[in-house]
Amino acid sequence: MNTIAVANSKSLVPPDETTSLDAIAGTRALGPDILRAIAILLVMLLHLPAEATPLPLVGIRPYGWLGVDIFFVLSGFLIGTQLMAEAARRDSVDFKSFYLRRAFRILPAFLVVLALYTFIPSLRDTPTMQPAWRFLTSTLNFGLDPRSGGAFTEAWSLSVETHFYLILPVLVFLLKRRATMVFIAILAATIVIAGMGLRFAIWQSLVGAPAEVHEYGQAFAAYLRDIYYPTYNRLDGLTLGVVLAAVRLFRPLLWERYMPPYIALVIGSILATAALMIFSWRGPFTETNLPLLLQPFPGAVVGFPLFSAGVALTLGAMLDLQPKIGRWHLPAITGIATLSYSLYLTHKAVYQLDRMVFGRENLQGLSGFVIYVATCFIVAAALWFVVERSFLHLRDHLVPRSR
Structure with missing residues (x-):
């Protein structure tokens, strides 16, 4: 079995294959944009109060948290593609360039929103907030109990992403000459299975305790603190995204033979649907008012990797179909995907701002939904044009992408 090393890069990754994958990692493609747009709309719907949720969306709203898992798969694929393609070409990883580019991409908008939350408490969706140092050190998602500070807790996923950015470049550098595809498959399976086992053990000891099952606040907070955050x-989506990148980079013919786009779409849809069915099974929670996010054993253990696998296969199919779907003119999808990060950072504060400006009684029904969506996109667009885009231009000037 060939190793992922520059000595074998010609046999592993033909030049035209590498170029096309680098383009996918560095430019907009409609397939990933569709998934990115779906992900952010799900997250926004999840945090929309029930009284402002249109009837057709009521059944979807409890599943909105799955948008974060879609983001994790996309991140795993795109970052994995960038790093592994670079390692195959250069037999090295430019750590300085990678970390600087990620910092320019993530930090400016995040720090602006964090400052607003910190210094303008009226924007907070809940009265209390975790200490600023937890946001700044990317430790927010460890021991996070939303009852002791729930404002801007959506930043927990940015902590996960930061840990991923810190670890993956080191792994790629250390394994670039040693890892075979079999080794990568075993490592990925180990990570996923270990995560399943860990979630099972934690669920049994904490969330599954009979005394906690019927206590809404205690059970839900324990689930979020010890399992969800x-x-x-939460490595399933990131890991499977990286595996997709590795297979498409280093075994493109294998992917083409066994996962043609329509087969990958069908299997991906089946896996995602199976995960949704598992998440919908309430078991001992049937007679309680606990939220759907609080999963009993099957959802907490196997639901996450099953859904992530479905998203990864769907993403792979969309990338193969890019020559066809790339002809579609869908500016709304591209716009939503472009603003997705700014929308993620600001959508909860925007609803709080809407309540102060329009009054809670005017944010109900369809009119409340329209106001929420419109103001979310206005604020996100402002953050994008003033902060995100400016620092992306500065990044491309100061830290060009390595070639």
């Missing part, structure tokens, strides 16, 4: 329990 920590990085070590």
